Amino acid sequence: MNTEFHIPVLLNKAVELLINPEIKEPVFADGTTGGGGYSKKICESCESLKLLVCFDKDLNALEFSRKKLEQYSQKIKFVNRNFADLKIVADELKLEKLSGLVLDLGLSNYQLTDEEGFSYLRETKLDMRADKSKMLAAAEILNSYDKENLIRIFRDFGEIGNEERLANAITGKRKSGKIETTFDLNGIIESEYRINSTALNKFLSKIYQAIRIEVNGELEDLKKVLEDSFELIENKGRLVVVSYHSLEDRIVKNFIKEKAFTPSVSKYGKKETGAVKKLKIITKKAHLPDWEEIKSNPKSRSAKLRAAEINE
Ligand SMILES: C[S@@+](CC[C@H](N)C(=O)[O-])C[C@H]1O[C@@H](n2cnc3c(N)ncnc32)[C@H](O)[C@@H]1O
Structure with a gap:
Protein backbone atom coordinates (compact mmCIF):
# COMPACT_ATOMS: atom_id res chain seq x y z
CA MET A 1 0.00 0.00 0.00
CA ASN A 2 1.43 3.40 -0.97
CA THR A 3 -0.08 5.48 1.86
CA GLU A 4 -2.56 5.24 4.68
CA PHE A 5 -5.67 3.37 3.50
CA HIS A 6 -7.92 6.35 4.13
CA ILE A 7 -8.12 9.46 6.32
CA PRO A 8 -11.76 9.75 7.43
CA VAL A 9 -13.42 13.09 6.70
CA LEU A 10 -15.84 14.81 9.14
CA LEU A 11 -15.49 11.71 11.29
CA ASN A 12 -16.66 13.02 14.66
CA LYS A 13 -19.62 14.94 13.28
CA ALA A 14 -20.81 12.08 11.08
CA VAL A 15 -20.79 9.56 13.93
CA GLU A 16 -22.19 12.00 16.49
CA LEU A 17 -25.16 12.71 14.22
CA LEU A 18 -25.72 9.04 13.35
CA ILE A 19 -26.14 7.94 16.95
CA ASN A 20 -29.40 8.97 18.56
CA PRO A 21 -28.95 8.22 22.28
CA GLU A 22 -32.72 7.76 22.58
CA ILE A 23 -32.43 4.48 20.65
CA LYS A 24 -31.18 1.61 22.78
CA GLU A 25 -29.27 -1.32 21.26
CA PRO A 26 -29.15 0.23 17.81
CA VAL A 27 -28.45 -1.60 14.57
CA PHE A 28 -26.46 0.60 12.18
CA ALA A 29 -25.24 0.24 8.62
CA ASP A 30 -22.04 1.81 7.37
CA GLY A 31 -22.72 1.79 3.62
CA THR A 32 -19.19 2.82 2.68
CA THR A 33 -16.82 1.13 5.10
CA GLY A 34 -13.61 2.00 3.20
CA GLY A 35 -10.72 2.04 5.69
CA GLY A 36 -13.12 1.44 8.60
CA GLY A 37 -12.62 4.87 10.21
CA TYR A 38 -16.34 5.58 10.67
CA SER A 39 -17.09 2.00 11.67
CA LYS A 40 -14.40 2.02 14.34
CA LYS A 41 -15.69 5.28 15.75
CA ILE A 42 -19.27 3.91 15.82
CA CYS A 43 -18.09 0.87 17.80
CA GLU A 44 -16.11 3.04 20.21
CA SER A 45 -18.89 5.62 20.70
CA CYS A 46 -21.92 3.41 21.09
CA GLU A 47 -21.76 1.16 24.12
CA SER A 48 -25.15 -0.43 23.58
CA LEU A 49 -24.45 -1.16 19.88
CA LYS A 50 -26.26 -4.32 18.88
CA LEU A 51 -24.99 -4.73 15.34
CA LEU A 52 -23.08 -2.82 12.69
CA VAL A 53 -23.44 -3.94 9.08
CA CYS A 54 -20.36 -2.86 7.12
CA PHE A 55 -20.85 -2.59 3.35
CA ASP A 56 -18.21 -2.07 0.74
CA LYS A 57 -18.33 -3.12 -2.88
CA ASP A 58 -14.54 -3.01 -2.96
CA LEU A 59 -13.20 -6.27 -1.52
CA ASN A 60 -9.81 -4.67 -0.69
CA ALA A 61 -11.55 -2.17 1.59
CA LEU A 62 -13.52 -4.85 3.36
CA GLU A 63 -10.50 -7.05 3.94
CA PHE A 64 -8.53 -4.13 5.32
CA SER A 65 -11.37 -3.13 7.66
CA ARG A 66 -12.02 -6.66 8.82
CA LYS A 67 -8.49 -6.72 10.25
CA LYS A 68 -8.66 -3.21 11.64
CA LEU A 69 -11.95 -3.90 13.43
CA GLU A 70 -11.06 -7.37 14.69
CA GLN A 71 -11.68 -6.46 18.31
CA TYR A 72 -15.30 -5.58 17.49
CA SER A 73 -15.90 -8.57 15.23
CA GLN A 74 -18.69 -9.96 17.41
CA LYS A 75 -20.82 -6.92 16.73
CA ILE A 76 -20.02 -6.51 13.03
CA LYS A 77 -21.24 -8.19 9.84
CA PHE A 78 -19.09 -7.42 6.80
CA VAL A 79 -20.80 -7.55 3.43
CA ASN A 80 -18.97 -7.23 0.15
CA ARG A 81 -21.99 -5.69 -1.54
CA ASN A 82 -23.25 -2.52 -3.09
CA PHE A 83 -25.12 -0.30 -0.62
CA ALA A 84 -27.89 -0.21 -3.23
CA ASP A 85 -28.59 -3.80 -2.05
CA LEU A 86 -29.43 -2.54 1.45
CA LYS A 87 -32.95 -3.98 1.43
CA ILE A 88 -31.86 -7.37 0.11
CA VAL A 89 -29.07 -7.58 2.66
CA ALA A 90 -31.43 -6.53 5.48
CA ASP A 91 -33.68 -9.42 4.46
CA GLU A 92 -30.82 -11.90 4.12
CA LEU A 93 -29.46 -10.98 7.55
CA LYS A 94 -32.99 -10.95 8.98
CA LEU A 95 -32.34 -7.57 10.57
CA GLU A 96 -34.96 -6.83 13.19
CA LYS A 97 -34.54 -3.13 12.63
CA LEU A 98 -32.26 -0.46 11.23
CA SER A 99 -31.45 2.49 13.48
CA GLY A 100 -29.33 4.50 11.08
CA LEU A 101 -27.29 4.54 7.90
CA VAL A 102 -24.11 6.47 7.22
CA LEU A 103 -22.68 7.01 3.74
CA ASP A 104 -19.30 8.59 3.09
CA LEU A 105 -19.39 8.66 -0.69
CA GLY A 106 -16.58 8.71 -3.19
CA LEU A 107 -13.20 7.05 -3.08
CA SER A 108 -10.81 5.98 -0.38
CA ASN A 109 -7.19 7.13 -0.58
CA TYR A 110 -6.27 3.52 -1.30
CA GLN A 111 -8.37 3.47 -4.46
CA LEU A 112 -6.58 6.57 -5.70
CA THR A 113 -3.08 5.41 -4.85
CA ASP A 114 -3.22 1.65 -5.40
CA GLU A 115 -6.11 0.68 -7.65
CA GLU A 116 -6.25 1.09 -11.41
CA GLY A 117 -7.75 3.97 -13.34
CA GLY A 217 -23.49 3.63 -11.67
CA GLU A 218 -22.89 5.86 -8.65
CA LEU A 219 -25.85 8.24 -8.85
CA GLU A 220 -28.40 5.49 -9.43
CA ASP A 221 -27.06 3.56 -6.45
CA LEU A 222 -27.27 6.65 -4.27
CA LYS A 223 -30.90 7.37 -5.23
CA LYS A 224 -31.85 3.77 -4.52
CA VAL A 225 -30.21 3.54 -1.11
CA LEU A 226 -31.77 6.82 0.01
CA GLU A 227 -35.27 5.61 -0.84
CA ASP A 228 -34.69 2.19 0.70
CA SER A 229 -33.14 3.55 3.88
CA PHE A 230 -36.14 5.84 4.33
CA GLU A 231 -38.35 2.76 4.35
CA LEU A 232 -36.09 0.69 6.57
CA ILE A 233 -34.89 3.08 9.26
CA GLU A 234 -36.93 3.04 12.45
CA ASN A 235 -38.53 6.03 14.11
CA LYS A 236 -35.91 8.49 15.41
CA GLY A 237 -33.21 6.68 13.46
CA ARG A 238 -30.80 8.78 11.40
CA LEU A 239 -29.50 9.09 7.87
CA VAL A 240 -26.10 10.78 7.50
CA VAL A 241 -24.48 11.38 4.12
CA VAL A 242 -21.11 12.94 3.28
CA SER A 243 -20.74 13.82 -0.38
CA TYR A 244 -17.88 15.26 -2.40
CA HIS A 245 -19.37 16.86 -5.49
CA SER A 246 -22.43 18.86 -6.39
CA LEU A 247 -24.21 16.07 -8.30
CA GLU A 248 -24.28 13.84 -5.23
CA ASP A 249 -25.01 16.66 -2.83
CA ARG A 250 -27.95 17.82 -4.95
CA ILE A 251 -29.47 14.34 -4.85
CA VAL A 252 -29.10 14.13 -1.06
CA LYS A 253 -30.36 17.66 -0.44
CA ASN A 254 -33.41 17.23 -2.68
CA PHE A 255 -34.22 13.83 -1.22
CA ILE A 256 -34.15 15.13 2.36
CA LYS A 257 -36.25 18.17 1.41
CA GLU A 258 -38.77 16.08 -0.46
CA LYS A 259 -39.22 13.64 2.43
CA ALA A 260 -39.35 16.46 4.95
CA PHE A 261 -42.08 18.38 3.17
CA THR A 262 -44.03 15.63 1.38
CA PRO A 263 -44.54 12.98 4.04
CA SER A 264 -45.56 9.56 2.75
CA VAL A 265 -47.62 6.78 4.26
CA SER A 266 -45.16 4.42 5.87
CA LYS A 267 -44.94 1.17 3.94
CA TYR A 268 -42.61 -0.68 6.25
CA GLY A 269 -44.44 -2.63 8.91
CA LYS A 270 -47.02 0.10 9.45
CA LYS A 271 -49.55 -0.79 6.79
CA GLU A 272 -52.43 -1.19 9.23
CA THR A 273 -51.96 2.10 11.00
CA GLY A 274 -51.19 4.08 7.83
CA ALA A 275 -48.67 6.06 9.87
CA VAL A 276 -47.15 9.05 8.15
CA LYS A 277 -43.41 8.88 7.81
CA LYS A 278 -41.20 11.85 7.09
CA LEU A 279 -37.72 13.20 7.63
CA LYS A 280 -36.79 15.86 10.12
CA ILE A 281 -33.87 17.88 8.80
CA ILE A 282 -30.99 17.96 11.30
CA THR A 283 -28.50 19.99 9.26
CA LYS A 284 -30.36 23.06 7.95
CA LYS A 285 -27.25 23.88 5.91
CA ALA A 286 -24.65 21.31 4.93
CA HIS A 287 -21.98 20.85 7.59
CA LEU A 288 -18.48 21.48 6.18
CA PRO A 289 -14.97 20.61 7.37
CA ASP A 290 -13.25 23.41 9.26
CA TRP A 291 -10.03 25.07 8.23
CA GLU A 292 -7.89 22.79 10.42
CA GLU A 293 -9.29 19.64 8.86
CA ILE A 294 -8.81 21.00 5.36
CA LYS A 295 -5.23 21.97 6.20
CA SER A 296 -4.35 18.53 7.54
CA ASN A 297 -6.34 16.65 4.88
CA PRO A 298 -6.82 18.78 1.73
CA LYS A 299 -8.98 16.05 0.16
CA SER A 300 -11.67 16.93 2.71
CA ARG A 301 -12.18 20.40 1.20
CA SER A 302 -15.15 19.48 -0.99
CA ALA A 303 -16.99 17.44 1.67
CA LYS A 304 -20.58 18.30 2.62
CA LEU A 305 -22.43 16.47 5.35
CA ARG A 306 -26.22 16.33 5.55
CA ALA A 307 -28.24 14.51 8.19
CA ALA A 308 -31.89 13.83 8.84
CA GLU A 309 -34.00 11.86 11.33
CA ILE A 310 -36.99 9.64 10.71
CA ASN A 311 -40.08 11.09 12.24
CA GLU A 312 -43.26 9.06 12.43
C1 LIG B 1 -14.64 7.69 1.08
S1 LIG B 1 -14.49 5.98 1.30
C2 LIG B 1 -15.19 5.72 2.89
C3 LIG B 1 -14.22 5.93 3.99
C4 LIG B 1 -14.72 5.52 5.37
N1 LIG B 1 -15.78 6.37 5.84
C5 LIG B 1 -13.60 5.50 6.39
O1 LIG B 1 -13.78 6.08 7.46
O2 LIG B 1 -12.54 4.91 6.13
C6 LIG B 1 -15.74 5.37 0.27
C7 LIG B 1 -15.85 3.85 0.23
O3 LIG B 1 -17.16 3.55 -0.21
C8 LIG B 1 -17.13 2.49 -1.12
N2 LIG B 1 -18.32 2.63 -1.96
C9 LIG B 1 -18.61 3.63 -2.81
N3 LIG B 1 -19.80 3.43 -3.39
C10 LIG B 1 -20.28 2.26 -2.87
C11 LIG B 1 -21.47 1.49 -3.07
N4 LIG B 1 -22.41 1.89 -3.95
N5 LIG B 1 -21.64 0.37 -2.36
C12 LIG B 1 -20.69 -0.05 -1.48
N6 LIG B 1 -19.54 0.61 -1.26
C13 LIG B 1 -19.34 1.75 -1.95
C14 LIG B 1 -15.83 2.66 -1.87
O4 LIG B 1 -15.42 1.43 -2.41
C15 LIG B 1 -14.91 3.18 -0.76
O5 LIG B 1 -14.23 2.13 -0.14
Whole structure:
Protein backbone atom coordinates (compact mmCIF):
# COMPACT_ATOMS: atom_id res chain seq x y z
CA MET A 1 0.00 0.00 0.00
CA ASN A 2 1.43 3.40 -0.97
CA THR A 3 -0.08 5.48 1.86
CA GLU A 4 -2.56 5.24 4.68
CA PHE A 5 -5.67 3.37 3.50
CA HIS A 6 -7.92 6.35 4.13
CA ILE A 7 -8.12 9.46 6.32
CA PRO A 8 -11.76 9.75 7.43
CA VAL A 9 -13.42 13.09 6.70
CA LEU A 10 -15.84 14.81 9.14
CA LEU A 11 -15.49 11.71 11.29
CA ASN A 12 -16.66 13.02 14.66
CA LYS A 13 -19.62 14.94 13.28
CA ALA A 14 -20.81 12.08 11.08
CA VAL A 15 -20.79 9.56 13.93
CA GLU A 16 -22.19 12.00 16.49
CA LEU A 17 -25.16 12.71 14.22
CA LEU A 18 -25.72 9.04 13.35
CA ILE A 19 -26.14 7.94 16.95
CA ASN A 20 -29.40 8.97 18.56
CA PRO A 21 -28.95 8.22 22.28
CA GLU A 22 -32.72 7.76 22.58
CA ILE A 23 -32.43 4.48 20.65
CA LYS A 24 -31.18 1.61 22.78
CA GLU A 25 -29.27 -1.32 21.26
CA PRO A 26 -29.15 0.23 17.81
CA VAL A 27 -28.45 -1.60 14.57
CA PHE A 28 -26.46 0.60 12.18
CA ALA A 29 -25.24 0.24 8.62
CA ASP A 30 -22.04 1.81 7.37
CA GLY A 31 -22.72 1.79 3.62
CA THR A 32 -19.19 2.82 2.68
CA THR A 33 -16.82 1.13 5.10
CA GLY A 34 -13.61 2.00 3.20
CA GLY A 35 -10.72 2.04 5.69
CA GLY A 36 -13.12 1.44 8.60
CA GLY A 37 -12.62 4.87 10.21
CA TYR A 38 -16.34 5.58 10.67
CA SER A 39 -17.09 2.00 11.67
CA LYS A 40 -14.40 2.02 14.34
CA LYS A 41 -15.69 5.28 15.75
CA ILE A 42 -19.27 3.91 15.82
CA CYS A 43 -18.09 0.87 17.80
CA GLU A 44 -16.11 3.04 20.21
CA SER A 45 -18.89 5.62 20.70
CA CYS A 46 -21.92 3.41 21.09
CA GLU A 47 -21.76 1.16 24.12
CA SER A 48 -25.15 -0.43 23.58
CA LEU A 49 -24.45 -1.16 19.88
CA LYS A 50 -26.26 -4.32 18.88
CA LEU A 51 -24.99 -4.73 15.34
CA LEU A 52 -23.08 -2.82 12.69
CA VAL A 53 -23.44 -3.94 9.08
CA CYS A 54 -20.36 -2.86 7.12
CA PHE A 55 -20.85 -2.59 3.35
CA ASP A 56 -18.21 -2.07 0.74
CA LYS A 57 -18.33 -3.12 -2.88
CA ASP A 58 -14.54 -3.01 -2.96
CA LEU A 59 -13.20 -6.27 -1.52
CA ASN A 60 -9.81 -4.67 -0.69
CA ALA A 61 -11.55 -2.17 1.59
CA LEU A 62 -13.52 -4.85 3.36
CA GLU A 63 -10.50 -7.05 3.94
CA PHE A 64 -8.53 -4.13 5.32
CA SER A 65 -11.37 -3.13 7.66
CA ARG A 66 -12.02 -6.66 8.82
CA LYS A 67 -8.49 -6.72 10.25
CA LYS A 68 -8.66 -3.21 11.64
CA LEU A 69 -11.95 -3.90 13.43
CA GLU A 70 -11.06 -7.37 14.69
CA GLN A 71 -11.68 -6.46 18.31
CA TYR A 72 -15.30 -5.58 17.49
CA SER A 73 -15.90 -8.57 15.23
CA GLN A 74 -18.69 -9.96 17.41
CA LYS A 75 -20.82 -6.92 16.73
CA ILE A 76 -20.02 -6.51 13.03
CA LYS A 77 -21.24 -8.19 9.84
CA PHE A 78 -19.09 -7.42 6.80
CA VAL A 79 -20.80 -7.55 3.43
CA ASN A 80 -18.97 -7.23 0.15
CA ARG A 81 -21.99 -5.69 -1.54
CA ASN A 82 -23.25 -2.52 -3.09
CA PHE A 83 -25.12 -0.30 -0.62
CA ALA A 84 -27.89 -0.21 -3.23
CA ASP A 85 -28.59 -3.80 -2.05
CA LEU A 86 -29.43 -2.54 1.45
CA LYS A 87 -32.95 -3.98 1.43
CA ILE A 88 -31.86 -7.37 0.11
CA VAL A 89 -29.07 -7.58 2.66
CA ALA A 90 -31.43 -6.53 5.48
CA ASP A 91 -33.68 -9.42 4.46
CA GLU A 92 -30.82 -11.90 4.12
CA LEU A 93 -29.46 -10.98 7.55
CA LYS A 94 -32.99 -10.95 8.98
CA LEU A 95 -32.34 -7.57 10.57
CA GLU A 96 -34.96 -6.83 13.19
CA LYS A 97 -34.54 -3.13 12.63
CA LEU A 98 -32.26 -0.46 11.23
CA SER A 99 -31.45 2.49 13.48
CA GLY A 100 -29.33 4.50 11.08
CA LEU A 101 -27.29 4.54 7.90
CA VAL A 102 -24.11 6.47 7.22
CA LEU A 103 -22.68 7.01 3.74
CA ASP A 104 -19.30 8.59 3.09
CA LEU A 105 -19.39 8.66 -0.69
CA GLY A 106 -16.58 8.71 -3.19
CA LEU A 107 -13.20 7.05 -3.08
CA SER A 108 -10.81 5.98 -0.38
CA ASN A 109 -7.19 7.13 -0.58
CA TYR A 110 -6.27 3.52 -1.30
CA GLN A 111 -8.37 3.47 -4.46
CA LEU A 112 -6.58 6.57 -5.70
CA THR A 113 -3.08 5.41 -4.85
CA ASP A 114 -3.22 1.65 -5.40
CA GLU A 115 -6.11 0.68 -7.65
CA GLU A 116 -6.25 1.09 -11.41
CA GLY A 117 -7.75 3.97 -13.34
CA PHE A 118 -9.08 6.26 -10.59
CA SER A 119 -6.22 8.76 -10.60
CA TYR A 120 -4.95 10.74 -13.56
CA LEU A 121 -1.62 11.16 -11.76
CA ARG A 122 -0.44 7.56 -12.22
CA GLU A 123 -0.15 5.55 -15.42
CA THR A 124 -2.37 2.49 -15.01
CA LYS A 125 -4.97 0.59 -16.99
CA LEU A 126 -8.19 2.58 -17.35
CA ASP A 127 -10.29 0.38 -15.08
CA MET A 128 -12.13 2.45 -12.41
CA ARG A 129 -14.35 -0.42 -11.29
CA ALA A 130 -14.67 -0.46 -7.50
CA ASP A 131 -16.53 -3.73 -7.88
CA LYS A 132 -14.49 -5.92 -10.21
CA SER A 133 -17.50 -8.05 -11.09
CA LYS A 134 -19.01 -5.07 -12.96
CA MET A 135 -19.02 -5.57 -16.69
CA LEU A 136 -17.57 -2.46 -18.23
CA ALA A 137 -14.28 -0.89 -17.21
CA ALA A 138 -13.52 2.72 -18.15
CA ALA A 139 -11.41 1.76 -21.18
CA GLU A 140 -14.23 -0.31 -22.64
CA ILE A 141 -16.61 2.60 -22.27
CA LEU A 142 -14.21 5.03 -23.91
CA ASN A 143 -13.47 2.61 -26.76
CA SER A 144 -17.02 1.47 -27.45
CA TYR A 145 -19.60 4.14 -26.55
CA ASP A 146 -20.97 6.19 -29.44
CA LYS A 147 -20.54 9.95 -29.51
CA GLU A 148 -23.99 10.72 -28.06
CA ASN A 149 -23.35 8.52 -25.05
CA LEU A 150 -19.94 10.04 -24.43
CA ILE A 151 -21.53 13.50 -24.59
CA ARG A 152 -24.16 12.38 -22.08
CA ILE A 153 -21.52 11.20 -19.59
CA PHE A 154 -19.42 14.36 -19.81
CA ARG A 155 -22.51 16.60 -19.62
CA ASP A 156 -24.51 14.81 -16.92
CA PHE A 157 -21.69 13.58 -14.71
CA GLY A 158 -18.90 16.09 -15.34
CA GLU A 159 -20.72 19.31 -16.29
CA ILE A 160 -17.61 20.16 -18.31
CA GLY A 161 -19.23 22.37 -21.00
CA ASN A 162 -18.88 21.87 -24.78
CA GLU A 163 -18.94 18.11 -24.24
CA GLU A 164 -19.08 17.47 -27.98
CA ARG A 165 -15.51 18.70 -28.42
CA LEU A 166 -14.20 16.13 -25.95
CA ALA A 167 -16.36 13.35 -27.40
CA ASN A 168 -15.00 14.19 -30.86
CA ALA A 169 -11.42 14.12 -29.59
CA ILE A 170 -11.98 10.67 -28.08
CA THR A 171 -13.78 9.13 -31.06
CA GLY A 172 -11.14 10.68 -33.36
CA LYS A 173 -8.29 9.12 -31.36
CA ARG A 174 -9.99 5.72 -31.42
CA LYS A 175 -9.49 5.54 -35.17
CA SER A 176 -5.73 5.24 -34.69
CA GLY A 177 -5.77 2.76 -31.78
CA LYS A 178 -7.36 1.80 -28.49
CA ILE A 179 -7.38 4.01 -25.40
CA GLU A 180 -5.98 1.70 -22.73
CA THR A 181 -4.28 3.69 -19.98
CA THR A 182 -4.82 6.80 -17.90
CA PHE A 183 -1.95 8.48 -19.74
CA ASP A 184 -3.56 7.66 -23.13
CA LEU A 185 -6.63 9.56 -21.94
CA ASN A 186 -4.61 12.43 -20.45
CA GLY A 187 -2.70 12.69 -23.76
CA ILE A 188 -5.91 13.16 -25.74
CA ILE A 189 -7.03 15.94 -23.44
CA GLU A 190 -3.64 17.64 -23.28
CA SER A 191 -3.30 17.80 -27.04
CA GLU A 192 -6.91 18.86 -27.63
CA TYR A 193 -7.04 21.67 -25.06
CA ARG A 194 -3.44 22.88 -24.56
CA ILE A 195 -4.21 24.56 -21.22
CA ASN A 196 -1.89 25.30 -18.30
CA SER A 197 -1.27 22.59 -15.73
CA THR A 198 -3.57 23.99 -13.02
CA ALA A 199 -6.51 24.27 -15.41
CA LEU A 200 -5.63 20.88 -16.90
CA ASN A 201 -5.68 19.15 -13.51
CA LYS A 202 -9.08 20.65 -12.67
CA PHE A 203 -10.41 19.58 -16.03
CA LEU A 204 -8.99 16.07 -15.71
CA SER A 205 -10.58 15.58 -12.32
CA LYS A 206 -13.99 16.48 -13.74
CA ILE A 207 -13.52 14.11 -16.65
CA TYR A 208 -12.32 11.26 -14.43
CA GLN A 209 -15.24 11.89 -12.09
CA ALA A 210 -17.70 11.68 -15.00
CA ILE A 211 -16.29 8.40 -16.29
CA ARG A 212 -16.12 6.92 -12.78
CA ILE A 213 -19.77 7.75 -12.13
CA GLU A 214 -20.76 5.98 -15.36
CA VAL A 215 -18.55 2.94 -14.72
CA ASN A 216 -19.90 2.42 -11.21
CA GLY A 217 -23.49 3.63 -11.67
CA GLU A 218 -22.89 5.86 -8.65
CA LEU A 219 -25.85 8.24 -8.85
CA GLU A 220 -28.40 5.49 -9.43
CA ASP A 221 -27.06 3.56 -6.45
CA LEU A 222 -27.27 6.65 -4.27
CA LYS A 223 -30.90 7.37 -5.23
CA LYS A 224 -31.85 3.77 -4.52
CA VAL A 225 -30.21 3.54 -1.11
CA LEU A 226 -31.77 6.82 0.01
CA GLU A 227 -35.27 5.61 -0.84
CA ASP A 228 -34.69 2.19 0.70
CA SER A 229 -33.14 3.55 3.88
CA PHE A 230 -36.14 5.84 4.33
CA GLU A 231 -38.35 2.76 4.35
CA LEU A 232 -36.09 0.69 6.57
CA ILE A 233 -34.89 3.08 9.26
CA GLU A 234 -36.93 3.04 12.45
CA ASN A 235 -38.53 6.03 14.11
CA LYS A 236 -35.91 8.49 15.41
CA GLY A 237 -33.21 6.68 13.46
CA ARG A 238 -30.80 8.78 11.40
CA LEU A 239 -29.50 9.09 7.87
CA VAL A 240 -26.10 10.78 7.50
CA VAL A 241 -24.48 11.38 4.12
CA VAL A 242 -21.11 12.94 3.28
CA SER A 243 -20.74 13.82 -0.38
CA TYR A 244 -17.88 15.26 -2.40
CA HIS A 245 -19.37 16.86 -5.49
CA SER A 246 -22.43 18.86 -6.39
CA LEU A 247 -24.21 16.07 -8.30
CA GLU A 248 -24.28 13.84 -5.23
CA ASP A 249 -25.01 16.66 -2.83
CA ARG A 250 -27.95 17.82 -4.95
CA ILE A 251 -29.47 14.34 -4.85
CA VAL A 252 -29.10 14.13 -1.06
CA LYS A 253 -30.36 17.66 -0.44
CA ASN A 254 -33.41 17.23 -2.68
CA PHE A 255 -34.22 13.83 -1.22
CA ILE A 256 -34.15 15.13 2.36
CA LYS A 257 -36.25 18.17 1.41
CA GLU A 258 -38.77 16.08 -0.46
CA LYS A 259 -39.22 13.64 2.43
CA ALA A 260 -39.35 16.46 4.95
CA PHE A 261 -42.08 18.38 3.17
CA THR A 262 -44.03 15.63 1.38
CA PRO A 263 -44.54 12.98 4.04
CA SER A 264 -45.56 9.56 2.75
CA VAL A 265 -47.62 6.78 4.26
CA SER A 266 -45.16 4.42 5.87
CA LYS A 267 -44.94 1.17 3.94
CA TYR A 268 -42.61 -0.68 6.25
CA GLY A 269 -44.44 -2.63 8.91
CA LYS A 270 -47.02 0.10 9.45
CA LYS A 271 -49.55 -0.79 6.79
CA GLU A 272 -52.43 -1.19 9.23
CA THR A 273 -51.96 2.10 11.00
CA GLY A 274 -51.19 4.08 7.83
CA ALA A 275 -48.67 6.06 9.87
CA VAL A 276 -47.15 9.05 8.15
CA LYS A 277 -43.41 8.88 7.81
CA LYS A 278 -41.20 11.85 7.09
CA LEU A 279 -37.72 13.20 7.63
CA LYS A 280 -36.79 15.86 10.12
CA ILE A 281 -33.87 17.88 8.80
CA ILE A 282 -30.99 17.96 11.30
CA THR A 283 -28.50 19.99 9.26
CA LYS A 284 -30.36 23.06 7.95
CA LYS A 285 -27.25 23.88 5.91
CA ALA A 286 -24.65 21.31 4.93
CA HIS A 287 -21.98 20.85 7.59
CA LEU A 288 -18.48 21.48 6.18
CA PRO A 289 -14.97 20.61 7.37
CA ASP A 290 -13.25 23.41 9.26
CA TRP A 291 -10.03 25.07 8.23
CA GLU A 292 -7.89 22.79 10.42
CA GLU A 293 -9.29 19.64 8.86
CA ILE A 294 -8.81 21.00 5.36
CA LYS A 295 -5.23 21.97 6.20
CA SER A 296 -4.35 18.53 7.54
CA ASN A 297 -6.34 16.65 4.88
CA PRO A 298 -6.82 18.78 1.73
CA LYS A 299 -8.98 16.05 0.16
CA SER A 300 -11.67 16.93 2.71
CA ARG A 301 -12.18 20.40 1.20
CA SER A 302 -15.15 19.48 -0.99
CA ALA A 303 -16.99 17.44 1.67
CA LYS A 304 -20.58 18.30 2.62
CA LEU A 305 -22.43 16.47 5.35
CA ARG A 306 -26.22 16.33 5.55
CA ALA A 307 -28.24 14.51 8.19
CA ALA A 308 -31.89 13.83 8.84
CA GLU A 309 -34.00 11.86 11.33
CA ILE A 310 -36.99 9.64 10.71
CA ASN A 311 -40.08 11.09 12.24
CA GLU A 312 -43.26 9.06 12.43
C1 LIG B 1 -14.64 7.69 1.08
S1 LIG B 1 -14.49 5.98 1.30
C2 LIG B 1 -15.19 5.72 2.89
C3 LIG B 1 -14.22 5.93 3.99
C4 LIG B 1 -14.72 5.52 5.37
N1 LIG B 1 -15.78 6.37 5.84
C5 LIG B 1 -13.60 5.50 6.39
O1 LIG B 1 -13.78 6.08 7.46
O2 LIG B 1 -12.54 4.91 6.13
C6 LIG B 1 -15.74 5.37 0.27
C7 LIG B 1 -15.85 3.85 0.23
O3 LIG B 1 -17.16 3.55 -0.21
C8 LIG B 1 -17.13 2.49 -1.12
N2 LIG B 1 -18.32 2.63 -1.96
C9 LIG B 1 -18.61 3.63 -2.81
N3 LIG B 1 -19.80 3.43 -3.39
C10 LIG B 1 -20.28 2.26 -2.87
C11 LIG B 1 -21.47 1.49 -3.07
N4 LIG B 1 -22.41 1.89 -3.95
N5 LIG B 1 -21.64 0.37 -2.36
C12 LIG B 1 -20.69 -0.05 -1.48
N6 LIG B 1 -19.54 0.61 -1.26
C13 LIG B 1 -19.34 1.75 -1.95
C14 LIG B 1 -15.83 2.66 -1.87
O4 LIG B 1 -15.42 1.43 -2.41
C15 LIG B 1 -14.91 3.18 -0.76
O5 LIG B 1 -14.23 2.13 -0.14
